[in-house]
Amino acid sequence: MSEYIFKILLFTFWSLPVFGQVDKFAPTSIRVGGEAASFGYSLFKDDFKSWEVEGDVDFYRYFLVFDWGYNSFFQASDQITYGYFNYKSSGRYFRVGPDINFIRNERTKNVLALGLRYGQSNFKESADYSTYNAVENETTWPEDTLSYSEGNITGRWMEMNASLKARIFKNLYLGLTIRYKILPGGSKEGTFQTYYLPGFGKIINKNNWGLSYYISYRFPFREKKRHYFIKEEKK
Amino acid sequence: MKIRIFLLVGFSCFAGLFACDVEDCISTKTGGLKVEFYSSDRDTVYLVRGISAFSEGNEPKIIEESDSLFSIFPFDLDPASDSTNYNFNLIVEVNDSTTASYDSLYFHAHYRRNQRVISVECGVEQAFNNVEITDHNFDSIKIVHPNIERFDTLNVRVYF
Numbered sequence: 302m303s304e305y306i307f308k309i310l311l312f313t314f315w316s317l318p319v320f321g322q323v324d325k326f327a328p329t330s331i332r333v334g335g336e337a338a339s340f341g342y343s344l345f346k347d348d349f350k351s352w353e354v355e356g357d358v359d360f361y362r363y364f365l366v367f368d369w370g371y372n373s374f375f376q377a378s379d380q381i382t383y384g385y386f387n388y389k390s391s392g393r394y395f396r397v398g399p400d401i402n403f404i405r406n407e408r409t410k411n412v413l414a415l416g417l418r419y420g421q422s423n424f425k426e427s428a429d430y431s432t433y434n435a436v437e438n439e440t441t442w443p444e445d446t447l448s449y450s451e452g453n454i455t456g457r458w459m460e461m462n463a464s465l466k467a468r469i470f471k472n473l474y475l476g477l478t479i480r481y482k483i484l485p486g487g488s489k490e491g492t493f494q495t496y497y498l499p500g501f502g503k504i505i506n507k508n509n510w511g512l513s514y515y516i517s518y519r520f521p522f523r524e525k526k527r528h529y530f531i532k533e534e535k536k
Numbered sequence: 537m538k539i540r541i542f543l544l545v546g547f548s549c550f551a552g553l554f555a556c557d558v559e560d561c562i563s564t565k566t567g568g569l570k571v572e573f574y575s576s577d578r579d580t581v582y583l584v585r586g587i588s589a590f591s592e593g594n595e596p597k598i599i600e601e602s603d604s605l606f607s608i609f610p611f612d613l614d615p616a617s618d619s620t621n622y623n624f625n626l627i628v629e630v631n632d633s634t635t636a637s638y639d640s641l642y643f644h645a646h647y648r649r650n651q652r653v654i655s656v657e658c659g660v661e662q663a664f665n666n667v668e669i670t671d672h673n674f675d676s677i678k679i680v681h682p683n684i685e686r687f688d689t690l691n692v693r694v695y696f
Contacts, residue, residue, distance in 0.1 A: 376656040386659035432615040435662035445616040496653035
């Protein structure tokens with residue numbers, strides 16, 4: 302994990318080679334927010350719970366972004382053709398990585414960015430299912446119940462992100478992040494393949510699309526020198 | 537106005553992504569180990585006229601002497617265990633007018649089970665992989681396909 306984080310930090314700061322520009326890259330604010338879409342959706346669902354907080358720090362046109370959240374996914378299905386099937390997965394996750402902002406507006410601090418994320422989830426999952434469901438009733442063996450339960454599982458993935466954050470009022474921002482998630486290998490060792498990885502979503506393929514919708518607030522703690530004012534004074 | 541457009545585009549994308557979340561409800565896995573019977577000289581495929589297959593805890597799988605001959609028989613592996621024992625009696629057609637009976641044949645199959653959730657609507661599918669015949673009373677056996685697939689024609693050849 303430390304190797305991933307090191308590479309991401311290296312990517313973030315690869316363009317800071319000049320010591321004289323340190324002031325230019327000094328952070329000026331922290332933006333903290335919450336994910337609204339999944340959280341809102343989970344308020345109306347008994348089988349899905351989700352919350353996520355997001356924070357970023359600016360370094361000139363670069364941001365270091367950190368997300369931390371929780372997902373719980375439960376499905377009890379008695380509608381399937383054969384037997385029955387219950388599944389539950391829940392756990393916490395984080396993402397960390399850099400963004401590069403392509404908008405340079407000192408007044409609004411709006412963001413249109415591309416970025417990378419390393420994601421990691423620690424979760425538990427369990428399943429109960431009928432053997433009739435597992436082999437579609439194509440057996441002469443009597444129906445039996447199979448159970449699977451495992452805790453403290455770790456899943457890792459990478460993301461390529463496109464983000465938009467727009468100021469709507471003073472320091473309040475609305476943000477949209479489109480994620481392309483890539484699962485590098487199997488989610489874990491073992492005979493039962495993970496179906497829902499918190500933070501990543503359903504593992505139907507090795508990659509997955511996601512979308513987050515943020516409401517965030519920017520806390521400025523340092524005003525950057527505005528060079529055009531200095532030029533005016535010289536005149 | 538900008539904010540309205542932002543909200544509209546955002547929620548449209550969100551709805552669009554959920555709309556694309558369609559899962560395929562098809563399993564290619566099955567638990568029937570398909571066995572073909574050969575003469576010990578490996579030249580002749582036996583056509584089976586009848587079979588009685590028994591496994592402890594299982595419903596016997598019996599095909600009485602039938603007019604339609606077959607050469608491949610699926611032995612259902614225990615979906616709740618990593619191994620299955622079968623005892624079976626076999627009636628094969630030697631030529632057009634002669635049959636031969638083989639009684640008290642047996643084999644012990646060991647395998648690895650892997651489960652995957654297809655979707656919450658379809659449930660879980662179980663794969664039977666790495667099949668090995670660890671004990672038997674045939675002359676010899678050959679594993680053709682150790683991972684059982686629904687559309688496989690054959691998994692094991694038995695010579696006796």
